[in-house]
Amino acid sequence: MTTSKYAWGYAVRREWSNGSHDLFGFTSDKGEAERSLTRDQSYWRRGPVRPVAVYVVAANASAVEQHAVDGCxxxxxxxxxKRGELR
Incomplete structure (x- = not known):
């Protein structure tokens, strides 16, 4: 039996100007991760506080589940x- 802690896929990483970041939205489907990225960018685009960068990263399910909620x-x-991209 394979547990999710060994599963690899994609997550969204949000960078803040203070040097911290958020990591969320694990999925094994790159298209789904890109849709999450688009939604997140749309949400922050209108606000007075905006992340420095938001992008999709290759990630392990366990790393995303155990990640600090904010301020990491x-x-x-x-x-x-670019890591984990299939060509």
Whole structure:
């Protein structure tokens, strides 16, 4: 039996100007992750406070589930929009 902690897929990473980030929305489907990204960008576009960057990253389900809700500054979190891309 495979548990979700070994599952790889995609998540959305939101970067803030204070150097912290959020990691959320794990899915094994890249298209679904990109739709989540579009919704998140639309939400923040109109507000007075905006993230510095929002992008899709390759991520492990366990890393996303155990990620701090907000204010994370860990350098070990998934952070490359290019990592894990299939060509």
């Amino acid at each position: 500054r860990s350098a070990s979190c998934p952070d490359s929009p």
